[in-house]
Amino acid sequence: MKLKGNDYICPYCNGHLRANNKIILSAKKENGDAGLLLFDPQLGNYKVLNHPSFLITEGENVELFCSICHENLVAKEFDEHLAKIKMTDDIGNEYDILFSKVVGEKCTYKIRDGKVEYYGADSGHYTNFFGETPKYE
Numbered sequence: 001m002k003l004k005g006n007d008y009i010c011p012y013c014n015g016h017l018r019a020n021n022k023i024i025l026s027a028k029k030e031n032g033d034a035g036l037l038l039f040d041p042q043l044g045n046y047k048v049l050n051h052p053s054f055l056i057t058e059g060e061n062v063e064l065f066c067s068i069c070h071e072n073l074v075a076k077e078f079d080e081h082l083a084k085i086k087m088t089d090d091i092g093n094e095y096d097i098l099f100s101k102v103v104g105e106k107c108t109y110k111i112r113d114g115k116v117e118y119y120g121a122d123s124g125h126y127t128n129f130f131g132e133t134p135k136y137e
Ligand SMILES: [Zn+2]
Pocket: 010, 011, 012, 013, 014, 015, 066, 067, 068, 069, 070, 071
């Protein structure tokens, strides 16, 4: 059996955000500049690709949008620095994926049935939203 890998899905339009092994989202900076960001589908890999004309700076909290329906992906119910998309794995399990919209901040949370898996060196920043004590206080 050939594993097809995880699919990433917009929670609003259910469109597939992954193409050619990248998750493609539209981004907007505070100054109004907009562009596309390509994220690695491997959780915990924070290599992000962008066109050189779309300059993003470390520490900037960008807005992220579905590249299909353009809905804002901010996960306000947790934190205005986090975005949320859905993921399905090879056997059809569905997860919420939360990750930081702050450029250079490495944290991702994979959530299903109240269970949280943590990825990234900065994942301690937001753990209080899941009823746990932050690791680096
Ligand atoms: Zn969408």
